[in-house]
Amino acid sequence: MSLDQEAVKRIATLARLKLNEDRIGPMQQDLNRILQFIDQLNEVDTSQVEALAGVNMSFMPFRKDVVNEGGDVEKILANAPEVACNMFVVPKVVE
Amino acid sequence: MNELIRLTLVKVKEGLRQKKFSSVELTKAYLASMERHKCMNTYILETPELALERAKESDQRLAKGEERPLEGLPLAIKDNFCTTGIQTTAGTHILKGFKPPYESTVTQKLKEGGAVFLGKANMDDAAMGSTTTTSYYGSTINPWKRADGKDLTPGGSSGGSAAAVAGGLAVAAIGSDTGGSIRQPAAFSGIVGVKPTYGRCSRWGIVAFASSLDQAGPLTRDLRDAALMLEVMAGHDPKDSTSALLEVPSFEKALIQGVKGLRVGIPKEYRIEGMDEETLKIWEKGAEWLKEAGAEIVEISLPHTKYSLATYYVLAPAEASSNLARYDGVRYGLRIPGKTLDELYENTRSEGFGAEVQRRILIGTYVLSAGYYDAYYLKAQKVRRLITQDFEVAFQKVDVILTPTTPTAAFALDEKPTDPVVMYLNDVLTVPANLAGLPGISIPAGLSKEGLPLGFQLIGPAFDENVLFRAGRVLEEAAAFKSFLER
Numbered sequence: 001m002s003l004d005q006e007a008v009k010r011i012a013t014l015a016r017l018k019l020n021e022d023r024i025g026p027m028q029q030d031l032n033r034i035l036q037f038i039d040q041l042n043e044v045d046t047s048q049v050e051a052l053a054g055v056n057m058s059f060m061p062f063r064k065d066v067v068n069e070g071g072d073v074e075k076i077l078a079n080a081p082e083v084a085c086n087m088f089v090v091p092k093v094v095e
Numbered sequence: 096m097n098e099l100i101r102l103t104l105v106k107v108k109e110g111l112r113q114k115k116f117s118s119v120e121l122t123k124a125y126l127a128s129m130e131r132h133k134c135m136n137t138y139i140l141e142t143p144e145l146a147l148e149r150a151k152e153s154d155q156r157l158a159k160g161e162e163r164p165l166e167g168l169p170l171a172i173k174d175n176f177c178t179t180g181i182q183t184t185a186g187t188h189i190l191k192g193f194k195p196p197y198e199s200t201v202t203q204k205l206k207e208g209g210a211v212f213l214g215k216a217n218m219d220d221a222a223m224g225s226t227t228t229t230s231y232y233g234s235t236i237n238p239w240k241r242a243d244g245k246d247l248t249p250g251g252s253s254g255g256s257a258a259a260v261a262g263g264l265a266v267a268a269i270g271s272d273t274g275g276s277i278r279q280p281a282a283f284s285g286i287v288g289v290k291p292t293y294g295r296c297s298r299w300g301i302v303a304f305a306s307s308l309d310q311a312g313p314l315t316r317d318l319r320d321a322a323l324m325l326e327v328m329a330g331h332d333p334k335d336s337t338s339a340l341l342e343v344p345s346f347e348k349a350l351i352q353g354v355k356g357l358r359v360g361i362p363k364e365y366r367i368e369g370m371d372e373e374t375l376k377i378w379e380k381g382a383e384w385l386k387e388a389g390a391e392i393v394e395i396s397l398p399h400t401k402y403s404l405a406t407y408y409v410l411a412p413a414e415a416s417s418n419l420a421r422y423d424g425v426r427y428g429l430r431i432p433g434k435t436l437d438e439l440y441e442n443t444r445s446e447g448f449g450a451e452v453q454r455r456i457l458i459g460t461y462v463l464s465a466g467y468y469d470a471y472y473l474k475a476q477k478v479r480r481l482i483t484q485d486f487e488v489a490f491q492k493v494d495v496i497l498t499p500t501t502p503t504a505a506f507a508l509d510e511k512p513t514d515p516v517v518m519y520l521n522d523v524l525t526v527p528a529n530l531a532g533l534p535g536i537s538i539p540a541g542l543s544k545e546g547l548p549l550g551f552q553l554i555g556p557a558f559d560e561n562v563l564f565r566a567g568r569v570l571e572e573a574a575a576f577k578s579f580l581e582r
Contacts, residue, residue, distance in 0.1 A: 015416060015460040017444050019445070027457070031461070034515060038471065039405075041406065041471075044477075050477070051473050051480065052477070055293050055307070055531060056292060056558075061333075079428070081428075082430070088425050091433065
């Protein structure tokens with residue numbers, strides 16, 4: 001399968017990456033090269049195989065549903081590029 | 096060169112206990128070496144004041160005879176381990192200035208073990224790479240040199256950690272390994288690197304790349320050092336539900352158990368095209384050494400090996416695209432303003448991620464997108480099961496598997512392939528252990544024709560790192576490899 005430039009732009013939008021016009025061509029080439037490499041997986045018959053998401057997990061442990069940490073507003077905001085009134089500031093999202 | 100920085104961690108430990116030198120003296124020797132070798136670009140951030148403060152505390156404990164397992168030992172920490180209040184960037188621009196409000200479990204354990212942190216070691220951008228050239232903070236240079244004198248890559252992504260240990264800028268280091276990022280740089284730098292079983296060490300507080308593959312481990316000057324480090328780093332952590340609820344065995348004890356009666360598998364599929372003649376020869380020699388020490392050599396087959404890389408380059412980017420979605424310019428790190436929120440996201444992410452990371456995010460986004468999920472992501476997960484089953488079958492016949500760590504020795508920084516797929520071939524021998532969640536180790540094997548280190552890789556069954564230490568020690572003794580600092 002190979003990607004055209006429109007597809008590359010669409011994926012970039014999904015990934016919230018901005019690709020300037022001059023980068024679309026080379027990126028398209030790189031991605032198609034990688035996809036072509038990945039296509040060899042089609043040689044493998046997996047019709048009887050169950051997908052494997054993770055390894056060495058015999059069971060999923062549960063913890064008690066209790067509050068163990070919290071109230072760290074200052075710590076959480078300390079790395080934010082812009083803060084006001086204990087909140088993260090972003091550009092206006094509603095008109 | 097100060098003699099102190101040539102010693103192994105275990106030797107340093109003895110010296111400290113016998114009061115031959117203090118942790119402050121030792122730490123100062125390392126800080127001076129770091130200063131002298133700034134051009135190697137091993138560290139993204141050096142923390143000399145903190146290191147000396149910690150060393151002083153260690154000396155007080157040593158004086159009182161209250162030393163902990165790693166008391167006063169100066170380490171390098173890969174920059175993707177969160178360290179409270181100390182800048183953690185994972186080599187990526189998007190985490191610019193990020194000072195974590197919490198400590199990773201592994202670094203917490205090292206601190207509680209008495210270790211002194213010299214600084215945060217350089218690494219590939221978000222751990223994506225095998226060269227440490229994709230780091231936003233510039234390339235790290237391998238202390239080893241070829242006859243032509245060109246600057247070589249230390250490998251990656253834990254290249255800063257490997258170069259620090261090999262070049263005398265830390266007595267030992269920690270790294271993380273998603274597809275070979277501990278073992279490959281260890282091989283390129285002539286040191287030991289351990290990728291433990293998936294679940295052996297907690298991933299809490301490690302900047303996530305591919306969560307089903309990432310694992311922390313030590314990079315050290317010899318196997319005994321690695322055993323000691325891993326004993327401190329390993330163990331269950333309630334904060335990481337994938338960390339195993341198992342006792343941590345004594346890896347040090349395994350070192351003296353030998354290989355008598357051990358069955359060592361040689362997978363025929365690892366004889367790949369493009370592998371150097373000398374790599375093949377050294378591999379054969381390794382098998383001979385193990386045989387002479389009483390092991391039985393068995394040819395085995397891991398039939399799906401050839402699909403490992405393709406599987407990895409679907410699954411790792413898929414997980415990465417999801418993990419890296421959190422970098423949005425809102426809560427921490429870099430922000431490039433935009434008129435709308437989407438524009439802010441796009442501006443920040445395009446500026447903050449390097450070319451390789453962007454490629455992988457795009458591939459990952461594509462293979463997870465509607466209409467392609469089954470064809471790529473699910474398909475790769477199925478092949479992952481087949482790769483894992485290959486190992487299960489093999490470990491019914493053998494106890495441990497011996498391979499080379501990399502097809503070739505370190506290459507020059509300006510010889511880095513421009514084709515991403517050719518670059519990915521570097522990981523061809525290390526990726527399968529990550530996909531199957533198995534422990535792997537790289538041990539110095541000898542020198543290439545060009546006088547550069549080559550590594551043996553041992554792969555063991557899940558949670559049996561001990562077998563790696565047993566067989567590894569025999570290889571280490573037989574190879575009698577002289578490290579960069581011993582030459």
